[in-house]
Amino acid sequence: MIDYLNQQEIKTDPATVFRIVNMFKEKELLQSIQLNERKIRYELSSKPYHHFVCEQCGAIQDISDFSIKAVEDEIQEKRHIKIKSHSLEFFGLCKDCQNKTN
Ligand SMILES: [Zn+2]
Numbered sequence: 001m002i003d004y005l006n007q008q009e010i011k012t013d014p015a016t017v018f019r020i021v022n023m024f025k026e027k028e029l030l031q032s033i034q035l036n037e038r039k040i041r042y043e044l045s046s047k048p049y050h051h052f053v054c055e056q057c058g059a060i061q062d063i064s065d066f067s068i069k070a071v072e073d074e075i076q077e078k079r080h081i082k083i084k085s086h087s088l089e090f091f092g093l094c095k096d097c098q099n100k101t102n
Contacts, residue, residue: 027051027062050087054094061094 005012021042024030030042050068052061072083 023060027060050090052090052092052094054097055091056093056097056100059094059096063090 005017021030025032025042032040032042050063050066052063053059054061068086068088072086075081076083
């Protein structure tokens, strides 16, 4: 991953990359695959994932515990389509940032 970022001339320090990868793993956005080699590979998790991103501090909150099944059902019924998967992102201000601006 670091090699890839270097190739793209994206300057970052490894600690930051690992911190972000670990956060994505904790949130089950990424899953690690260990093949018979010295490196660890990551792939995007297939689990439906809903999250909120704070536009000010970049904090990501998992909001998968809020069901959007009703919305999905409504879309399927009204549009006569079959939804197999989805991704949802909400953007705004987290609680801390709202308190800072007030
Ligand atoms: Zn924030």
